[in-house]
Amino acid sequence: MEQLRTIGRELAMGSQGGFGQSKEFLDLVKSIGEARSKAEEDRIVLSEIETLKRRIIEPDIPKRKMKEFIIRLVYVEMLGHDASFGYIHAVKMTHDDNILIKRTGYLAVTLFLDENHDLIILIVNTIQKDLKSDNYLVVCAALNAVCRLINEETIPAVLPQVVELVNHPKEAVRKKAIMALHRFYQRSPSSVSHLVSNFRKKLSDNDPSVMGATLCPLYDLITVDANSYKDLVVSFVSILKQVAEHRLPKSYDYHQMPAPYIQIKLLKILALLGTGDKQASEHMYTVVNDITRKADTSSNIGNAVLYECVCCAAAIYPNPKLMETASSTISRFLKQSDSHNLRYMGIDALSRLIKLNPDIAEQHQLAVIDCLEDRDDTLKRKTFELLYRMTKSSNVEVIVDRTIDYMISINDSYYKTEIASRCVELAEQYAPSNQWFIQTMNKVFEHAGDLVNRKVVHNLMHLIAEGFGEDDDAVDSQLRLSAVSVLDHFLFT
Structure with missing residues (x-):
């Protein structure tokens, strides 16, 4: 809500700067900002709606005043109320010859309407005319409306003009x-x-x-059919290298990162093109490795680029050097004990890498297990999924023990059932000894109780009856006594 109020204040100042004082709107924004309850806020907005309904139909309203009314309507809708009575007036403003009025009208209709609204048909002709305007600002306003409002049925009406504008002299129009x-x-x-x-x-x-802007449609096209765009791999790599080397204007930097959003999109594209293709991937190794090593980790956007580099390295044909660099990056993420988001990124990135090389998980095992102690529930769930996939006979004891501790700490019965089931599965598959298996099963039964599948209990009882295959009968008997004592409590209490 505070964000809406801030935007409202900006709209108010914009209205004031464009056509002079707008005291009524400023008073509206101020009164809503000072409202002490939702009920009081609704009362203020409903009063404003009644005022606008009455005044917007007055004859011979000056253009600057109508512009103010439309902006106030936008603010009313932003606060969750219905301003549909004023939509037609916003549509009429798109027909105006005054560029400020026209642009305000286009802004309003793109916020008010959707592509299936009945009023769309009234502005299609206006859009067609404005797309041919000599004023590039008018053309841009019309293109904004095209992106928001043109549906499948009306695409043919504006498609030829839009195609012509792809070669327009102004870069904003293109x-x-x-x-x-x-x-x-x-x-x-x-x-x-x-x-x-x-x-x-x-x-x-x-x-x-x-x-x-071109990268966005190309990404969608490559997602559907990567093979048709393999010839662009060299071009994409060249562009990424130029971006990473600060060859773009300084205005594209964000937190000292060169065009990070372009880098991210290019890395996503390369990940698609390099999947299972050694020849294509060989063109990518150097630039992805360089970006990974040089990326700034002091900002969120720098870490976002790093994360995308790791995802790309995990997607394309494996390269030992690149995998090593990616593993080092993951280590940095996991060590960020003060940032849930970075640790989550590290867990997610590691889950991608171990699909290619399960041995990578070993060097991060302790850091991953520590994530189960984090306060963030989403991170703990992601960690549990990764630990399940990392488990093998050499680490099953520590992972299952910590997972059981995690299970004890949660109250969600459905999730607790899932964890208990996974613990049983891992214990049955990787148990290093019968003694550990029995102790582990006892822990699961003790803390998960009726959530444990009864079939698991009966399978264990069947195993106890047949014996554990121990050479020493005394040891076998001791294991049976230990198991039966807990199962007796579980089944009959």
């Missing part, structure tokens, strides 16, 4: 045209299937923002 085509692909892939070459060409656009 970028938004690519975004519109991407939206068309998401809505109706067949409608733009013949335009894939446009995305390929714009990958080499002189403006980085256009190139960055």
